[in-house]
Structures are given as C-alpha cells and as structure tokens.
Amino acid sequence: MKKTLAALAVLGAFAGSAAAADVQLYGVVDEGFIYTNTKVTDQKSDNQFQLGSGLNLGSRWGLKGTEDLGNGYKVGFKLESGFNADTGTLQENRLFRREAGLTLYGPFGSLGFGRFGGIASAAGTYDLIGYVDSFDGGDNNVWGFAASSRYDNVVAYQTPRFAGLQLTAQYSFKTDSSATAATYSGDEGTSAAKRYASIGVSGDYGAAQFAAGYELTKYGANTSGIREIADKDGSLVFVGGNYNFEVVRVYAEAQYFEGLSGIKNAYKFDNQGKAGFDGLKGYGLHLGAKAPIAAGTLTAGLYYVDAKEDLTADADQDFKYYGVSARYVYPLSKRTSVYGGAGYGQTSVDNAAANGSDQDTKLVQAYVGLSHTF
Numbered sequence: 001m002k003k004t005l006a007a008l009a010v011l012g013a014f015a016g017s018a019a020a021a022d023v024q025l026y027g028v029v030d031e032g033f034i035y036t037n038t039k040v041t042d043q044k045s046d047n048q049f050q051l052g053s054g055l056n057l058g059s060r061w062g063l064k065g066t067e068d069l070g071n072g073y074k075v076g077f078k079l080e081s082g083f084n085a086d087t088g089t090l091q092e093n094r095l096f097r098r099e100a101g102l103t104l105y106g107p108f109g110s111l112g113f114g115r116f117g118g119i120a121s122a123a124g125t126y127d128l129i130g131y132v133d134s135f136d137g138g139d140n141n142v143w144g145f146a147a148s149s150r151y152d153n154v155v156a157y158q159t160p161r162f163a164g165l166q167l168t169a170q171y172s173f174k175t176d177s178s179a180t181a182a183t184y185s186g187d188e189g190t191s192a193a194k195r196y197a198s199i200g201v202s203g204d205y206g207a208a209q210f211a212a213g214y215e216l217t218k219y220g221a222n223t224s225g226i227r228e229i230a231d232k233d234g235s236l237v238f239v240g241g242n243y244n245f246e247v248v249r250v251y252a253e254a255q256y257f258e259g260l261s262g263i264k265n266a267y268k269f270d271n272q273g274k275a276g277f278d279g280l281k282g283y284g285l286h287l288g289a290k291a292p293i294a295a296g297t298l299t300a301g302l303y304y305v306d307a308k309e310d311l312t313a314d315a316d317q318d319f320k321y322y323g324v325s326a327r328y329v330y331p332l333s334k335r336t337s338v339y340g341g342a343g344y345g346q347t348s349v350d351n352a353a354a355n356g357s358d359q360d361t362k363l364v365q366a367y368v369g370l371s372h373t374f
C-alpha cells in the first residue's frame with residue numbers, strides 16, 4: 001500500500017510538472033534486414049546480410065517541452081537519445097547523442113544552446129538539407145556528399161520567418177568534447193580546439209522551397225601544434241531547393257567544398273596531420289524526387305561527386321563518386337510503416353600519379369523493414 005501511494009505521488013508530481021511545462025515523450029523504433037555487396041578492384045567481394053536499426057528512420061527516444069514565460073516569450077528543451085534497436089546499445093556511447101539543447105523563443109526568433117546538428121548535417125532542429133535532398137542525407141550507404149555532423153558546445157540563432165525567409169547561424173566552441181589533442185582538438189575556447197561556424201537561409205513559398213548555406217570548420221592542433229589539415233580551414237557551400245508538381249516533388253542541390261577531412265560513404269584516407277595535406281576539394285550534384293504511389297511514398301535520388309585530395313607536395317589524387325537509390329514507404333497506420341529500398345554507389349579513384357593503377361569501390365544495397373513512432 002505504501003509503495004502504491006508513493007508511486008501515485010511520483011506520478012502526480014510528474015503530471016503537475018508536465019502540465020506546467022508541456023513535456024512530451026516521443027520516439028521511433030526502426031528495424032529491418034539489409035544486404036550489402038562491396039567489391040574493390042582486384043579484391044574479393046564482401047557480402048553481408050544483417051539485422052539493422054534505423055534503415056528508414058533513426059531509432060530514438062526523447063523528451064521535449066516548453067514553458068510559456070509570457071509577453072511572447074517561452075523556453076524549451078529537447079533531449080534526444082539515439083540507440084541501436086537491434087542490440088539495445090547507445091549510439092557512440094552518448095546518452096543524448098542526437099540532440100541536447102535549451103532554447104529561448106521570442107519575437108526576435110530563437111536562441112539555442114547545447115548539442116545540435118549543423119545546417120548541412122541532415123540532422124536535428126537546424127537541418128537545411130531536407131529542403132534540397134530528397135532523402136535528407138542520402139539513403140543508408142548511398143550518399144557520398146560532403147556534410148557536417150552533430151556538434152557539442154553550440155550556440156544557434158534562428159530568425160522568425162519573414163516573407164517566407166528564415167536565417168540560421170551557428171557557432172561551436174569545440175565540436176567534440178571527448179576529443180583530445182591526440183585527435184587534433186585541444187581545450188574548448190582555444191585556437192587548438194576544432195571549431196565550427198555556419199550561416200544559412202531557407203525559403204518556404206508553398207509549392208516551392210529553397211535553402212543555401214555556408215559552413216566553416218576551424219581545425220584544431222595536437223600538442224606539437226600540428227593541425228589536422230595542414231594550411232586550410234574547411235569550407236562547404238550548398239544551394240538547392242524543391243518544387244511540388246502535385247504528382248511529384250522534385251529536388252536539386254549543388255555543393256562546393258575544400259579543406260574537408262572526409263566525405264560521407266565516398267572516400268577514406270589517412271593523411272590527417274601530414275605536411276602538405278590540405279584536405280579534400282571538389283563539388284557535388286544531386287537530383288531527386290518524391291512521389292505518392294498507391295497510398296505510400298516513393299523516394300529516389302541521384303548523386304555525383306568530383307573531387308580530389310589537395311596535396312601541396314605531391315600530385316593530387318582525383319576521385320569521383322556515383323550514387324543512385326530508391327525507397328518505398330507504405331503506412332500501415334498513422335504510426336507504423338513498412339518499407340523497402342535498394343541502391344548503388346561507386347567511388348572511382350585515379351591513382352595514375354601514384355602507381356598507375358586506378359581503383360573502383362562498388363557497393364550494392366537492398367533492405368526491407370518496419371518503422372514505428374510513438
């Protein structure tokens with residue numbers, strides 16, 4: 001009896017707090033099967049068939065809420081945890097890896113503090129890639145575009161939407177608080193820390209939407225003063241949009257980048273910290289579409305990247321990426337959907353300057369699964 005009364009008291013206290021602060025528990029559980037075949041030139045094919053998590057929507061749970069402060073002001077919070085539904089483990093061993101922020105809202109717009117995704121990360125509150133990419137960040141292993149990530153220690157400002165336009169700006173004092181000088185990021189708030197800044201604009205005009213943005217990465221240094229990228233900061237510029245023709249919504253995006261330390265699913269290298277390595281430089285193009293078909297939604301996308309390793313002491317190493325993917329999602333109810341998709345990605349590296357032997361990495365993927373939201 002005492003335990004029951006105690007439990008009721010706790011629930012009552014929570015209910016009172018929830019009523020005052022408008023707290024909401026939400027989440028997604030997404031699981032499915034995915035098959036991948038990877039073939040590298042002159043190497044044996046690698047085949048994998050796995051139970052996977054987040055093949056359509058990232059598995060997550062979160063808490064969010066707001067409190068009205070009066071006179072047009074309110075404060076809100078969002079704590080979002082990503083997990084692997086097939087194993088029950090936290091992603092990257094972070095409780096709130098996806099987002100953790102406190103935001104003040106008012107007539108001026110919003111001012112947020114915490115861990116957020118960058119404007120070109122295809123993740124979180126301030127994501128602008130959803131305006132320009134049909135998949136809002138590629139389809140599982142098929143993307144190949146330059147992109148930012150989720151960052152710690154962020155201050156983010158967003159204006160009210162005026163005449164369809166909205167401005168977003170962000171700054172991170174240190175992108176990853178767990179990073180050390182050994183991984184080229186020193187103390188927060190110093191020039192040795194890896195930092196990030198961005199500014200972007202979005203436009204929403206009913207059937208037509210667009211977004212454009214610029215991201216800057218200020219690379220940190222190790223204890224010897226050696227930078228992750230020798231002489232350049234990282235820069236990424238993107239522009240694009242979408243238009244709803246009623247029978248199909250068409251997406252297009254173009255991006256240019258230089259001084260980057262990596263590209264999603266397209267190219268791996270081990271030149272960080274080496275003299276004369278100024279990162280990756282190139283451009284990317286995307287064309288995509290979403291169409292309602294038989295009560296479900298078909299999403300398709302094409303990706304092309306032409307880039308190189310920017311080396312001051314040696315010949316640059318060129319590479320190209322080609323990607324194509326499609327996914328169909330069919331709702332079984334308001335909160336549950338079944339889905340299936342397939343895609344192909346290829347990275348072609350020109351090694352002529354090094355050893356005269358080009359190398360292709362070809363990937364084929366196919367998957368099916370179930371998503372449930374709560």
